[in-house]
Amino acid sequence: MYENTYPNKRFKHTLTFLKKHVDTAETILDLGVSNPFSEIMEQEGYQVENTSGEDLDLDFKVVKNSTAQVVTAFEIFEHLLAPFNVLREIKADKLVASIPLKLWFSPAYRSKTDPWDRHYHEFEDWQFDWLLEKAGWEIKDREKWTNPVKKLGLRPLLRSFTPRYYIVYAERKK
Numbered sequence: 001m002y003e004n005t006y007p008n009k010r011f012k013h014t015l016t017f018l019k020k021h022v023d024t025a026e027t028i029l030d031l032g033v034s035n036p037f038s039e040i041m042e043q044e045g046y047q048v049e050n051t052s053g054e055d056l057d058l059d060f061k062v063v064k065n066s067t068a069q070v071v072t073a074f075e076i077f078e079h080l081l082a083p084f085n086v087l088r089e090i091k092a093d094k095l096v097a098s099i100p101l102k103l104w105f106s107p108a109y110r111s112k113t114d115p116w117d118r119h120y121h122e123f124e125d126w127q128f129d130w131l132l133e134k135a136g137w138e139i140k141d142r143e144k145w146t147n148p149v150k151k152l153g154l155r156p157l158l159r160s161f162t163p164r165y166y167i168v169y170a171e172r173k174k
Contacts, residue, residue, distance in 0.1 A: 010165055011037055013145050014074060015044065018096055021141065021169040022046070022070050029068035029092065031056060031076045041072075048072075057081050060089040073097040077128075078121045087135035090172075095137055098167035099123050101144070125166050137170035 014037065022028070024045035030038045034050045041048045051062050057080050063071070071092045077083040078099050087095075102122035123131075129139060144163035 009145070009147065011040060013143070013165070014098060014167060015040060017141075017143055017167050017169070018046075018072070019044070021096060022094065026069040026094070027067070028070045028072055029063070029066040031063075031071065031073040031086075037074055056086045060086055063089045064091065066091060068092050070094040070096065075100060077131075078123060081120050083121070084131060084135050087132065087137065093172045095132075095170045095172075096167070097132075097170070098165055099128055101125065101163055101166050123166070128166060128168070132168065132170050136173050138173050139168050139170045141169040143167050 018041070024047075026046075028041065028046055028048045030041070030048050030050045032038075032051060033053050038048050038050055049066070049068060054062060056063070056076075063086055069092055071090050071094070073095070075098060077087075077097065080086065100122075102124050121127075125142075125144065129142075132139060144166050146160060146162060147164035
């Protein structure tokens, strides 16, 4: 997935936000297979368990059976047809999740070679907030950031000041 590029800015923002809300003593279930960012979390002292590639639209066993105190989901929910369902099944009391925001000047992402690497949802921030709230989460903190690219053109220019990523820290409603 990261053969030619490594999202350093996104990883830096995500790690800073995670450190702000999650202590290294808390255990983490990271939705998605092991990846470069889950390795970064482990290098920073977090105890991380990843899901193993199951279809989280249909199979909630790992989420239901996890004893982790925190669930992280970094750029996962846009790939699911029904993220509401897995969000409702999470047993942890804390959630840190990020999504790429819908860009009005760019179509939804779709890999032509990898059926798992497609975005079913392109969220606006309010839509993601609403999804989390309906699924029983209360957002305590949120941030957005841009993702400029080193190319010429109108879209690269727009990416320099249009927020691309949105991250939230939420707690399960009591």
